[in-house]
Amino acid sequence: MSKNNPSYLYNPELCPCPKAVKTNCPRFRNCEACIANHRVEGNPQQTACEKMATLIVYYSLEGNTDFVAKKVAEALGYETLRLVPVKKYYKGGFLKFLIGGFDAVKERTPALKPYEFHAENYARVIFGFPVWAGNVTPPVRTFIKENDLSGLKIAAFACQGGSGADKAFGKLKEALGIGALEAELVLNDPKSKPSKEDDKQIQEFCAKLKDGLR
Numbered sequence: 001m002s003k004n005n006p007s008y009l010y011n012p013e014l015c016p017c018p019k020a021v022k023t024n025c026p027r028f029r030n031c032e033a034c035i036a037n038h039r040v041e042g043n044p045q046q047t048a049c050e051k052m053a054t055l056i057v058y059y060s061l062e063g064n065t066d067f068v069a070k071k072v073a074e075a076l077g078y079e080t081l082r083l084v085p086v087k088k089y090y091k092g093g094f095l096k097f098l099i100g101g102f103d104a105v106k107e108r109t110p111a112l113k114p115y116e117f118h119a120e121n122y123a124r125v126i127f128g129f130p131v132w133a134g135n136v137t138p139p140v141r142t143f144i145k146e147n148d149l150s151g152l153k154i155a156a157f158a159c160q161g162g163s164g165a166d167k168a169f170g171k172l173k174e175a176l177g178i179g180a181l182e183a184e185l186v187l188n189d190p191k192s193k194p195s196k197e198d199d200k201q202i203q204e205f206c207a208k209l210k211d212g213l214r
């Protein structure tokens with residue numbers, strides 16, 4: 001379909017302007033700036049609002065979560081924010097599990113390197129994290145503590161070695177004070193052990209997210 005096809009332009013019944021949703025903008029559904037910028041571009045085709053509406057916030061120690069974050073971001077045209085703790089976690093040896101696992105169990109919130117995030121620009125945040133000791137990774141916990149995410153939709157994906165993601169999702173919901181996630185995805189070391197099944201699951205997750213703001 002061509003870009004000039006009216007069905008790809010601003011549609012007051014369908015367009016999920018995140019700013020309007022967040023701020024109750026009185027001009028919602030009748031905003032010139034919104035309408036002017038609301039053209040669909042790229043592949044996959046997306047409206048300006050859809051592109052703006054979701055941010056993938058993630059932490060990755062060894063690259064698996066980063067791998068998934070980039071796949072989802074590429075598939076849906078979303079922005080990403082990779083969290084980096086000031087004090088880096090060990091990547092190998094005994095200390096990797098000891099210190100990371102201890103911080104996760106104790107639900108610590110380590111300081112993060114400076115990042116930019118303005119909740120009012122988004123309608124949804126997707127968290128991505130590796131499961132640590134059946135819990136949310138500490139840097140993600142810091143982000144939740146530092147930002148008011150109320151009113152935003154929340155989805156999440158977790159990478160694990162074999163088990164614990166369900167428990168970690170429970171911990172994530174507890175930290176956010178919410179009862180449910182909009183969409184969930186769990187993968188076992190998807191970068192180091194890639195599989196066709198993982199690709200299928202990522203596609204299904206993306207399809208659910210794409211429908212979610214409609």
Ligand SMILES: Cc1cc2nc3c(=O)[nH]c(=O)nc-3n(C[C@H](O)[C@H](O)[C@H](O)COP(=O)(O)O)c2cc1C
Nearest residue numbers: 060061062063064065100130133134159161162163
């Ligand atoms: C400190 C630490 C604790 C972990 N705890 C778990 C766990 O409880 N369950 C599990 O299945 N995998 C666990 N893992 C493995 C990671 O969750 C898994 O390898 C994940 O894919 C790594 O993601 P990343 O490459 O983005 O860091 C742990 C890894 C670390 C470093």
